[in-house]
Amino acid sequence: MKITNDIRYIGVNDHKVDLFEGQYAVPNGISYNSYAILDDKIAIMDTVDINFTHEWLDNIQNTLDHRAPDYLIVQHMEPDHAANIHNFMKTYPNAKIVSSAKAFAMMRNFFGTDFAERQIVVGEGDTLSLGRHTLTFVTAPMVHWPEVIVTYDSADKVLFSADGFGKFGAPDVDEPWADEARRYFIGIVGKYGAQVQALLKKAAGLDIEVICPLHGPVLRENLGEYLSLYNTWSSYQPEEEGIVIAYTSVYGNTKRAVQQLAEKLTANGCPKVVVYDLARADMSAAVSDAFRYSKLVLATTTYNAEIFPFMHSFITHLTERNFQNRTVALIENGSWAPLAAKVMRGMFEKSKNITFTDTTVRILSALDETSSAQLNSLVDELCREYLARQDETANKNDLTALFNIGYGLYVITSNDGKKDNGLIVNTVTQVTNTPNRIAVTINKENYSHHVIKQTGKMNINCLSTDAPFSVFEAFGFRSGRNVNKFEGCTPNRSDNGLVFLPRYINSFMSLKVEQYVDLDTHGMFICAITEARVLSDRETMTYTYYQNNVKPKPETEGKRGYVCKVCGYVYEGEELPEDFICPLCKHGAADFEEIK
Numbered sequence: 001m002k003i004t005n006d007i008r009y010i011g012v013n014d015h016k017v018d019l020f021e022g023q024y025a026v027p028n029g030i031s032y033n034s035y036a037i038l039d040d041k042i043a044i045m046d047t048v049d050i051n052f053t054h055e056w057l058d059n060i061q062n063t064l065d066h067r068a069p070d071y072l073i074v075q076h077m078e079p080d081h082a083a084n085i086h087n088f089m090k091t092y093p094n095a096k097i098v099s100s101a102k103a104f105a106m107m108r109n110f111f112g113t114d115f116a117e118r119q120i121v122v123g124e125g126d127t128l129s130l131g132r133h134t135l136t137f138v139t140a141p142m143v144h145w146p147e148v149i150v151t152y153d154s155a156d157k158v159l160f161s162a163d164g165f166g167k168f169g170a171p172d173v174d175e176p177w178a179d180e181a182r183r184y185f186i187g188i189v190g191k192y193g194a195q196v197q198a199l200l201k202k203a204a205g206l207d208i209e210v211i212c213p214l215h216g217p218v219l220r221e222n223l224g225e226y227l228s229l230y231n232t233w234s235s236y237q238p239e240e241e242g243i244v245i246a247y248t249s250v251y252g253n254t255k256r257a258v259q260q261l262a263e264k265l266t267a268n269g270c271p272k273v274v275v276y277d278l279a280r281a282d283m284s285a286a287v288s289d290a291f292r293y294s295k296l297v298l299a300t301t302t303y304n305a306e307i308f309p310f311m312h313s314f315i316t317h318l319t320e321r322n323f324q325n326r327t328v329a330l331i332e333n334g335s336w337a338p339l340a341a342k343v344m345r346g347m348f349e350k351s352k353n354i355t356f357t358d359t360t361v362r363i364l365s366a367l368d369e370t371s372s373a374q375l376n377s378l379v380d381e382l383c384r385e386y387l388a389r390q391d392e393t394a395n396k397n398d399l400t401a402l403f404n405i406g407y408g409l410y411v412i413t414s415n416d417g418k419k420d421n422g423l424i425v426n427t428v429t430q431v432t433n434t435p436n437r438i439a440v441t442i443n444k445e446n447y448s449h450h451v452i453k454q455t456g457k458m459n460i461n462c463l464s465t466d467a468p469f470s471v472f473e474a475f476g477f478r479s480g481r482n483v484n485k486f487e488g489c490t491p492n493r494s495d496n497g498l499v500f501l502p503r504y505i506n507s508f509m510s511l512k513v514e515q516y517v518d519l520d521t522h523g524m525f526i527c528a529i530t531e532a533r534v535l536s537d538r539e540t541m542t543y544t545y546y547q548n549n550v551k552p553k554p555e556t557e558g559k560r561g562y563v564c565k566v567c568g569y570v571y572e573g574e575e576l577p578e579d580f581i582c583p584l585c586k587h588g589a590a591d592f593e594e595i596k
Contacts, residue, residue: 003210003218004156006133008036010044010059012052013170020168024187024284028180029170032056032080033214035160036063037153040131041070043098045151045160046214047084056084057091068092071120071128073135074099075162076148077106081214086111089118096120098128100139102147122149138202140164142195144188150199157209163189164199165226166215178229181216183288185233190291190321196234198555200227201569205583225488228470236324237468238294241503242272243382246286247299247331248279248308253366254333257375258299260367261331264379269386269393278310287317290326294503295382299331299361302340311340315347324352325466329378333363353466355538357381385535389492389502394533396495401507401532404462405430405438408540411461411475412440413499414451420491420499421480423448424472426543428460431526438511441524447481449523456513458525459498464538467504469550477567477584494531507534562592570595 001009011033020026032048034056042064048056060069072088072095075081085107089095096118097104104114104121122128122137129135133155140148143164151160167181189196211219211226219226232239243265249255255277262273272293276286290296300311328348332340341360348354359378363371387393405428413422427441440460442449452458463471474485491499500508511527541550554568561572569584571592580589 001218003035003212004158006038007153007156007158007212008038008063009218010034010036010056010063012048012055012059013172014049014052015170016051021188024168024183025282026168028168028173028175030168031170031215033212033216034059035212036060036069037130037133037135038064038067039133041129042067043071043073043128043130043135044069044088044095045073045212046075046081047072047088049080050083053084053087057087069095070130071095072097073128073151073160074103074107075150075160076145076214077103077110078145078163079110082107082110086113089115098122098137100147100149103149106147138199140195140199142192143199144192144195152206152208154207157207158212159203159206159208159210160212161214163214164196165211165219165230166213167217169216171217177217177219177226179288181226181229182233182239182292183284184215185230186288186291186321187284190233193234193236193322196230197552200231200234201552201584203227204569231470233291235468235470236291236322237470238326238503239292240272240294241386242274242293243270243295243297244274244276244286244289244293245297245299246276246278246290246311246314248301248311249277249299250301250303250308253363254299254301254331257331257333257361257363257367257371258297260372261297261299261375261379264376265383268379268383269390270383271386278314283314283317286314287321290318290323291321295327295329297329297331297378297382298344300333300340300344302332302334302338302343305337305339307340307343311344312347315344319347319351322351323348324354325468326353327355327357327382329357329359329361329382331361331363331375331378333365335365338362338364388533388535389500391495396531396533398507398532398534399436399529401462401509401534402430402433402436404507404534404540406540406542408542409463409467409472409546411463411471411501411505412442412448412452413459413461413501414448414455414457415498416447416451416455416480419480419484420486421448421451422461422475422485422499422501423480424476427522436529437514438509438527438529439524440511440527441519441522443522445521447479451480452513452525453516453523457496457498458511458513458527459494459496459500460509460511461501461505462507462509463504463541464506464536465541465545465549466538467541467550469552471504472546472550473567473584477587494533496530500533506536506538506540507532509533556595559595562594565591565593 015029035045330341361374510531515526517524
C-alpha cells in the first residue's frame, strides 16, 4: 500500500490470533504494521510478529525491487513488533539498526546480541537523513515501554507513532476506529496517561498530516479528532455523559435490582446506560466503557467477607489503570453481614478525584421497601444534572445558582447569528439582589464582547472543579471569530437559544443586558437573569484552584529558553523570536518569560 510517493506499507494482518497479549479478545484480528521509506537510503520501520516472518520479508523484497535496505528503525521492542530483528539482520547483513539505548539492551535479552557493530543509538531530537527525507526521533518513555521512540518525517509530514493511535482489529475489516482504539488504549497504555500527555505536547509542535501506527489503519483525515480522543483518554476525563452499571449476581436478586436501576435511569433522562454482567462480559470492554462514560455503578454481593471475584478483578483493572475523575455509586447485597460497599470503597482509596454518591443501596438478600427507596434515591442523585438539562424537567428559576458566583472561572456563551461562541472569564459579579443583577466584564479585543454588545444576551456557565485543561484550551486559547468552538458537538440550549455546556459546570444563568459601562479596555455588561439552573453540587472552579490543580506545570528543569505564562508551553532556544506564536494557546512572544 502506498502511504506517500516514498513511503510504503509492508505490514501483515493476523486473523488467526484469538487473544492479543493472551487476554484481549480480537474477533476481527489485528495488524502488525511495518513501513518502508524509499529514498537515497532506505529505512524499514519496525518488524512484525514471529508468525509472519516470511510474509514480511516477501513484502520487503517485493517493495524494494532488488534494492537492499540501509536501516532498520526499531521504535518498540515488544515481540509483536521486534521479533524479526535477528531475521532481518541475517537477511540484510549490511543494514544498520537505529534505536534507543534501552532498546539495544533489550535486544541482548531477546536475541543474545545487541548488534554492537551495526547499531546507531538515537535519543531526543536526533536526526537521520535518507536524502529527501530527514527523520527526527522523539523519545516516548513508558508509552508504554521505557525504550520507545517515535519518528517524524518532515518531508512528507508523517508521524510514525509506535503503539500510539493503534487499535485492535485488522485494517481489512471495516469497523469504527474509536471503539477498538479505546479498548486498546485503556487496556494496554491506560496506566501511562502522564507519559502520553507529555508525548502529545511534543507532537503539538509538529506539522503532522499522516499518522502511521504499529497497529490498525494509517490515519490521514480528521487527525484533530484522534488527537483530541487521546488527550481525553490520557487525562482520564470522561469521553461521554452516561452511566455504566457493572454487576455480579449469585442467585439473581442483585441482577433484578440492576435491571430496575437501569430502567429508572433511562426514564429519568440519562443519555446512555450500559450494563455489564462481569461474570459473562468481555472484561476489557467493561473496563473501556467505565473510562468512556462519566459515572459508574458497582453492584455486587459480599463473598467470603470480601466481594465476588469478578467484581474484585474489575475494580483492580480500573485502579491499576489510574481510574479517576468519576462519580461512583455502590450497591451491596448480603444476607447477614453486608461488607461489599466497604470493600469496594476501600479499593479506590488511592484513586484520584473519585466522588462517591451520598446514597449507597444495601440489599439484604432481596429488594424490599427500604432498599427500593434507597434505589430511588440513588436514581434521583445520579440523574439530577440530566433532569436539569431537559426543558420539561428543569427548574428554570433556581436562584441558588447565584451562590456559585465567586472569584471563579466561567465560560460565557453567545451567538453571532451564524455560530455559537464561548470564552473564559473570571470577572462575574452579583451587583444587586433586588432585583437580581449580574455584572460581566469582557475585554473589548475579545470577539464575544462584540457579539454580546450587538445581541444583548449571553449565558454564564459556572465551571466546576472537575473541568479539565482542555476546556480552557477550547474556550481560552482561540478566537471565536476564526474558529467554531462547538464544531462537531450537539450542544444543549436554554430558553434564550444560547448554548450551555453539557458537562463540567454546576449551574448556568441566562442573562439579558440592561446596561453597558465603557471601561476603556473592557466593557461591563449589567444584566438581568432570565433563566437559572443548578445542575450539580460540585464546587465552583476558582482561579486559585485552576492555577494549582488544572493548569499544566511547565517542564522546565534542565532546559534553557522561554515558557508561555498562559499555557506552559516551553520554547527551547537562546532567543525567542519577536513574532513567535505559541503553538498551543496562540499567544504571542509578550506572554513568554525566560526560564531562570
